[in-house]
Amino acid sequence: MATPRVRCDQAAAWSLLRQHFDKGGRGFDLRQAFAQDAGRFAAFSQEAPHVFADLSKNRVDAEAQALLVRLARECGLEAHRDAMFAGERINTTENRAVKHWLLRAPRIAGDGDSQAVHETLDAMLAYAERIRADAGITDVVNIGIGGSDLGPQMAVAALDSFVTPGKRFHFVSNVDGHELAAVLKQLDAQSTLFLIASKTFTTLETMTNARSAKAWFEAQGGTDTARHFAALTTNVGAARAFGITTTFGFWDWVGGRYSLWSAIGLPIAIAVGADGFRQLLAGAHAMDQHFRTAPLESNLPVRLGLLDVWYRNFHGFTSRSIAPYHSALRRLPAYLQQLEMESNGKSVDTEGRALAYGTSPVLWGEPGTNGQHAYFQMLHQGTDTVPVEFFAVRRPAHGLPVHHDLLLANALAQAQALMQGKADAGGHKNFSGNRPSSFFLLDALTPASLGALLAMYEHRVFTSGSLWGIDSFDQWGVELGKVLAQDIAPRLATGDAGGLDPSTAGLLQRIRGA
Known part of the structure; x- marks a missing residue:
């Protein structure tokens, strides 16, 4: 049975927060806050596993x-968190447990799921x-979409x-054939491995790309499908009917956007090796333990999730900008x-009741400093206040002089400028x-720090979703368009417009x- 939860707007602290916001939160000025409290940086900064966060701005x-x-506490966050780690079926609309955290936990004696996880992990690695x-494989192509790609x-x-040197990695997700065609032009069939990532092996976009990739492979003289194709399914x-004999599976308690820790992470494991992948898992597990055991007051994911509620439901901020000051994190905004x-992104609670709040x-x-020369104009002088999240790394992975100091200087300066501003008559x-921002600092960008x-x-997402009273682990919103696309696809060939709205x-x- 699911653990009882209290929706945030039904808790006593909700009205107290509203009173506090009306009294002083609405007109809160960061510059005055720092002037009045010399210890603000220390009080609103925190060290967590592999991550230092400055929340003082x-x-x-x-x-x-x-x-x-x-x-x-009034909403039952701690009990809801504990229910997730206990394997309860907190994904209520799909009646599923939520156990992606188990994918990065050490082997648990007597736990059947843990045993299965580690057997699959060992085989995959x-x-x-x-x-x-295998020097004969120079290119690895991952074909998936959504969580199987991002x-x-x-x-x-x-x-x-x-x-690892000597191998190139390519990712194909879009059903738009231009994407796959552009990748195939770079490949030699005899030196390419295709990874087909689809839990059900029926995902429309993925299987369309997979069939086209196989047709290309065969047209190029490829015959050993078993060697050049593997499936994450x-x-x-x-x-097997497709011709694939190497498969690695995962479980219905792993949501797509939480699946990189599973067999879906095979391209990561090939890229950084078994040890690197295990370090990725270990970094994530360290953060799991922090979230699971740290008091709410000093629990970094909780503090971030609570800040999201404060900004979204009291300040009314409707967006947040992700600014990674490290080019290797260029895909982080899309992933997040x-x-x-x-x-x-839900508008009803777990009982199906409409929500009265965002x-x-x-x-x-985009990565900094590129974003500075694009949209930062709006962040600094636009009519909307947009909280910004900066990501920086102390130690670079290159030896080029000057570059990293300039990069870090820009990150620090942009956060400073957003807060301090400048008067002009x-x-x-x-x-x-x-203008608010958070600053996340890693000592180095490693598998462990990325995992954490x-x-x-x-x-963090779990925390805000828990307070909002929603199911953060379903995604029914993606289904309707898929169903309609299945209806429209054959109409493109026949021209049958019967039953369609006039615009379509x-x-x-x-x-x-026509």
């Missing part, structure tokens, strides 16, 4: 933070090592300095978009300041040239 004071913690040692693609890019029969918006903000961003050069950072975000019918005829 956020519009929150000690009283608001204390009330948010009280809200979390042994296969990854064979591929790494996580592995982001992680392989992030860990580029750890990637639970549908072993369908994979799915993690947060697919998890918490949930997931819009996440967006003419108006055009006026920076209002008091990603797990921190997973638990008109576009259909326009596309067909």
